[in-house]
Amino acid sequence: MSATTSDPRLAPTRQAPKQRMQLSWTDPRFRNLVWQALVLAIIVAVIWYLVGNTRHNLEARHIATGFGFLESTSGIPIGEQMIPYTSGASTYLRALTEGVLNTLKVAIVGVILSTILGTIIGVGRLSPNWLLAKITAVYVEVIRDIPVLLQLLFWYVLLQGLPAPKASIRLGSAVFLSNRGIKVPLLVWEDAHTWALVAFAVAIVLTFLWRRRVHRQRDLTGTAPKVWPVALALLIGLPVIVWAIFGAPLTIDMPQLHGFNFSGGGTITPEYGALTLGLVIYTSAFIAEIVRSGIQAVAQGQWEASQALGLHRGQTLNLVVLPQALRVIIPPMTSEYLSLAKNSSLAVAIGYQDIVSIASTILNQTGQAIEGIAIIMLVYLTISLSISLFMNWYNAHIALVGR
Amino acid sequence: MSQTNEAPEAAIVLDRVNKWYGAMHVLRDVSITIGKGERVVVCGPSGSGKSTTIRCINRLEEHQQGRIVVDGTELTNDTRALDTIRREVGMVFQSFNLFPHLTILENCTLAPIQVRKMPKAEAEELAMSYLRRVKIPEQAKKYPLQLSGGQQQRVAIARALCMKPKIMLFDEPTSALDPEMIKEVLDTMVGLAETGMTMVCVTHEMGFARQVANRVVFMDRGEVVESGTPHEMFENPQTERLQTFLSQILRGH
Numbered sequence: 001m002s003a004t005t006s007d008p009r010l011a012p013t014r015q016a017p018k019q020r021m022q023l024s025w026t027d028p029r030f031r032n033l034v035w036q037a038l039v040l041a042i043i044v045a046v047i048w049y050l051v052g053n054t055r056h057n058l059e060a061r062h063i064a065t066g067f068g069f070l071e072s073t074s075g076i077p078i079g080e081q082m083i084p085y086t087s088g089a090s091t092y093l094r095a096l097t098e099g100v101l102n103t104l105k106v107a108i109v110g111v112i113l114s115t116i117l118g119t120i121i122g123v124g125r126l127s128p129n130w131l132l133a134k135i136t137a138v139y140v141e142v143i144r145d146i147p148v149l150l151q152l153l154f155w156y157v158l159l160q161g162l163p164a165p166k167a168s169i170r171l172g173s174a175v176f177l178s179n180r181g182i183k184v185p186l187l188v189w190e191d192a193h194t195w196a197l198v199a200f201a202v203a204i205v206l207t208f209l210w211r212r213r214v215h216r217q218r219d220l221t222g223t224a225p226k227v228w229p230v231a232l233a234l235l236i237g238l239p240v241i242v243w244a245i246f247g248a249p250l251t252i253d254m255p256q257l258h259g260f261n262f263s264g265g266g267t268i269t270p271e272y273g274a275l276t277l278g279l280v281i282y283t284s285a286f287i288a289e290i291v292r293s294g295i296q297a298v299a300q301g302q303w304e305a306s307q308a309l310g311l312h313r314g315q316t317l318n319l320v321v322l323p324q325a326l327r328v329i330i331p332p333m334t335s336e337y338l339s340l341a342k343n344s345s346l347a348v349a350i351g352y353q354d355i356v357s358i359a360s361t362i363l364n365q366t367g368q369a370i371e372g373i374a375i376i377m378l379v380y381l382t383i384s385l386s387i388s389l390f391m392n393w394y395n396a397h398i399a400l401v402g403r
Numbered sequence: 404m405s406q407t408n409e410a411p412e413a414a415i416v417l418d419r420v421n422k423w424y425g426a427m428h429v430l431r432d433v434s435i436t437i438g439k440g441e442r443v444v445v446c447g448p449s450g451s452g453k454s455t456t457i458r459c460i461n462r463l464e465e466h467q468q469g470r471i472v473v474d475g476t477e478l479t480n481d482t483r484a485l486d487t488i489r490r491e492v493g494m495v496f497q498s499f500n501l502f503p504h505l506t507i508l509e510n511c512t513l514a515p516i517q518v519r520k521m522p523k524a525e526a527e528e529l530a531m532s533y534l535r536r537v538k539i540p541e542q543a544k545k546y547p548l549q550l551s552g553g554q555q556q557r558v559a560i561a562r563a564l565c566m567k568p569k570i571m572l573f574d575e576p577t578s579a580l581d582p583e584m585i586k587e588v589l590d591t592m593v594g595l596a597e598t599g600m601t602m603v604c605v606t607h608e609m610g611f612a613r614q615v616a617n618r619v620v621f622m623d624r625g626e627v628v629e630s631g632t633p634h635e636m637f638e639n640p641q642t643e644r645l646q647t648f649l650s651q652i653l654r655g656h
Contacts, residue, residue: 218523220522220524222520222521222523223520301500305494305500305501306502307463308492308493309489309514309518310514310518311513311517320502324502
């Protein structure tokens, strides 16, 4: 080799030399490859066996596969209806949809309420107020130590133990607690209300625009009007005006006691009430601990630096502590939301007709076990992935830059 | 010592201040008067109450007995008094305590905008001028954790200055720094001293004390043992406790 071409510093693009793998057990790269190939082979073999075995058994028992049964008429009575459904006339597909909606109704309301309750209790545990701190501590310690199924049964038995409609407990003039559930007044929905709702949505947009304007003005001049009075006027005033323009209809469907039962009004069934209440109370204890640990994870020095600069406690919490605490809170909070959504399947124990309950009944009636279980799995997978995706997006949105 | 007729001109008056942590008596009749524009270094062995003393001045710690008057306002349970004092007193901590979720610039503008209600553009201009003074304007868009310790501490000084305080408190500002970064922070503080700022500094940097301080206060076991000019204190210590402390400090260096 001549000296002019062999100097590596003169070569314009010099690449890292390729390391060749030795076909020897002492080369870790070779070892890794062998292990990975082995694991892959085992997985393929297990799937092969399961599929083959299932097909063989289905054929032996003369069970047809496929989702055709979804179009057949369902004979399942459903008490908890979100969409119109008639037993003996509607299809299995509609029954399943009812189940999914019922599961979502518990999961969404549960996530919102347990977040609010959990945050209040978590902040309460950090309060300098001795009584509040102790009460919330006892709440957390007691609630999270009792199995959730037991709690659901407790609330269900409690709600079932309420007096019969004739002797129902009245809260105010129009709310009745009885063993038929909680009866509440219901607004008779008319077009005016739909338009009022649209006006409310418009008001939200206007409030955001107003807030942005105020912030811009504050950036320019240092002082600016408060956001909330105008926001309040917009959010309340606009829907009320629209509602008034449409004639201000206001018919309220009041629950009435007739003989042994109620007519009219809306109902929160004992099953739904017990399931939601039980899940919210159970999950909120865990969320409280997550919120508490998140706030405590922010160093004491952050409070001190902020206060030394003259910021008040509220400003410190909002601008300095919470933005940092959220980063610690969000990942475990996602797990709690996922647990709540999946724990809603305990509905079966107290007779609430969620997706598991309805799919199991269909499975019994049609014998389509594999399809039934697949549908349940698909529903939970979709719900869980949606929660995960949303929370991961939110987490990335607030992620700490520069760490 | 000629402190008696300084009272009307005093920036900070500590008058027989006492503090207990449970049964532990951590401050015993601490009386220090600091005049406007005066630069005081507080030193002493660890656990002597020097940090607690300056943290009482802006009420990060509460004193239980005695009077503290800052810039003519007495520190009481009245929140308005506390607001006034905290607005006029800046503080720099041993562990910087920058806000990690905000950029350097936002760290500096947060308090002027929120507390002083300053327009954002003006606050940013002010912040940039102080960042230039501590010689890191080019880092304004970065986040605290992307900076070295010395740079972070200089940002912390700029952040405190953005509130245009009349008094600056330094709580061991160089103790958490690597040796090669101590100088850049001390240089910044010397520069600040030259502007005539009233400064109270807890530090073991005796070189800094000699160069900058009008007065050195030596504390031990929660009380003020001795105070005087750096020259008097270091060349001619009167008490055995100060002699012991100085010999330990010098051995360490």
